[in-house]
Amino acid sequence: MSTRWQQRGRDMLYPLAAAGLAFLMAAGVLAALGASPLQAYAALVKGAFGSRNALAETLVKATPLLLVGLGICIAFRGQVINIGGEGQMIVGALLATALGLAFPHWPGWVMIPLAMLVAMMGGAVWGGIPGVLKAYYNVNEILSTIMMNAIAVQLMNYLLRGPMIDPVQAQRASQIPQTAALAAAYRLPRWVPTRLHLGALLAVVLAVVVYFLLWRTGWGYRIRAVGHNPHAARYAGIPVKRYTVLALVLSGAFAGLAGMVQVYGVNYRMITDGSATGFTGGAGFNGIVAALLGQLHPLGTIPAAVLFGALLVGANAMQRAVQVPSALVTALNGLVVVFVVSSEYFRRRARKRRLLQQTAASAATAVAPSSPED
């Protein structure tokens, strides 16, 4: 199947070229700000990949993006648009943190898998509610997942300022909304001296699992069938509504896991500034972007997540090197998204043309190509 891989390679050219164009455009902005684009990008790359520590930080940032992105691959393949990654992360993290704090004396190898499970269940419920609303009551899932985000944020703010607040903070005037620290035994193993933790490896393994799920199992077949054509799925007796819910449940579960990994792998406690991004760092949204850049393919989402992780980490280095606001990276982020999503149009067109040519080429074994007539 080398031709299939060749085609994959060609398909990847479009998003890569689009990302390149986005960087080119941002270079113009940099130049307009009086900074040297070359210098800026050099600093960005160095900041993101220049040392062991830089690389590790990039991967740490990429991990939640990848985990959320995997869930997005499942949801979008099932034609449900999950914008609720933020809320699902938060709920997963809240449950996992509460569990870890409530039982501080268990062995790590018991608590960590259990916390993962609980976090996934929390995210699954938070995604499942919009799923049920969509499947059975025809409620638009884009709206309901966003609303579930708002609920999750307020829940987090309430819990982290009240019932779950760190007793130390509760004593102080500062009252920083954060929980107490988890027991040291519950920390995900690290690649010392960096902050790179086991969650990154887990995410990569799960990417393979999701690939397998979607393309090598009956359940994945059904999720994709329902996503592509619910009419035909219904015709074949697939319970369409249940699989719509399942797509969102699985999607939420991965986001919930991302939330747990942030707590158990990075901060060892849950902390916020009152906004969703205060805890998630925007991974619930950026994971969508990573998945889109990865062509909604779990394996493609890996490099995409690393790219966005690198942008986040490299931004600070760029800011120091050329004195441009690091917020510019947010703009660059946006540009990459716009360009990559637009490139999809050209990719489809080229692909269609190529397939038509293939079809015509094999017309000896004769194939009437789709269209132009009828």
Added chain:
Amino acid sequence: MATPFSATPKVQSVVMRGIVKRFPGVVANDHVDFDVHQGEVHALLGENGAGKSTLMKILYGLYQPDEGEIQVNGRPVTFASPLDAIRCGIGMVHQHFMLVETLTVAENVALGLPSSRGFVTDLERVAARLRALGEQYGLPVDPHARVWQLSVGQQQRVEILKVLYRGASLLILDEPTAVLTPQEVEDLFRVIRQMVGRGHSVVFISHKLHEVLSISDRITVLRDGRKVGTVRAAATNKAELARWMVGREVTFRPEKAPVTPGPVRLAVEDVHARSDRGTPALVGVSLAVRGGEIVGLAGVSGNGQRELAEVIAGLRPPTQGRVRLLGRDVTAWPADARADLGLAYIPEERMRDGVILPFSVAENFILRDHFKPPFARRGILQPQAILAHSQALIRAYQIKTPGPETPVQHLSGGNIQKVVLARELARAPQVIVAAQPTRGLDIGATEYVHAQLLQQRAAGAAVLLISEDLDEILALADRIAVIYEGRIMDVLPAAEADPQRLGLLMAGVARATG
């Protein structure tokens, strides 16, 4: 008045010479010559994919030719868009109507035309002129009726009026009879003759031989993008035209071996059901099909056929009544359980219900069986078994595809239908519901589908053939039921049925009295 082209001159002659149109990977028109004179009906005949529609879309300005020239009234023209063609007096009625259902007839006609009163509509004047045009050409339509209230035949009249209103004197009709009852076809032919009598000309695109022979003056046959020839209708016959179209001899009446019907395999008892809009679609339908028997269900589209098929397949719950398969009451069974019991369903809208277009051929073959061995074990798909199965089916059903991994959307309509047939028939069904199984297919593919259905009949399956094509029903069915407004009007043995009698029943005229 809302007619910017009222001064359009009459089209006296159109000549297309050496037209070449290439699409990526295919030559749709390969040096085709075609001409139309004033006052004639020129039929364009050919199988799907032969290039008929492409040629006419070029004449209508929807496509631009890669080579060749077009002359109107002896002067070379280039059409950048349909607007240019309309200015030259050329109009086209598409196979799929381009009407806004919620607007009135007059509003649909005025749509896109400037009003004589600037920003204020002049619908009354449009309506008046429509009435006049309707009388002139025998196309009576109420200008204030809303399109969704009209029958398909009436909607087609609106489309024709729309074209006439814009001043066209050369009308291109793309497969105009595909959606009509035999009586409506007669009406349409009457209108065509009237238009031609008034000096208009008509290009009639079709793949139905008897219609082409009865309405046209000349016939041009296309095959694989090339012109096979042009003949006077009076100087040719069905067999010759079919040979030109297909490139080989064609049998019109498939061989039907005598089969003694067995026990009743499919029974529908007093079924009531609602349409998607919630209106009653089936009103007490009862029907039985025996093993080794093909029962044809004739009727004009939209009289409950779709709902009946869906009730039998388990996709639409009846509000009343029962469905029995192989003697078992399956009324409450889901679709997949019925399929596993031995029901095959070839859905009317194969692109929507029958296949998942982005899925590969192989994936579409396991649409019903993706959780069953040997294709899956413990939920894990078994690629080798799936591949072997697909290769066997592709070979057995002669499906033209680059391979099992090709997405179905890149196959031709006939081959997509073969994919559906292969999947359904490979499961050795005992009951087959085939809804419009040859709609849109060319002669070769149609022959193939018919042969498959007859083979299933010979193997003892009960076949319910739902079709709007009377010829198909007459050729295949052992008994013919006619449905009208959700009721079975009558069930006739095939030997007693003829198009006139069926046509009356299809139009809701109760059992003919003699």
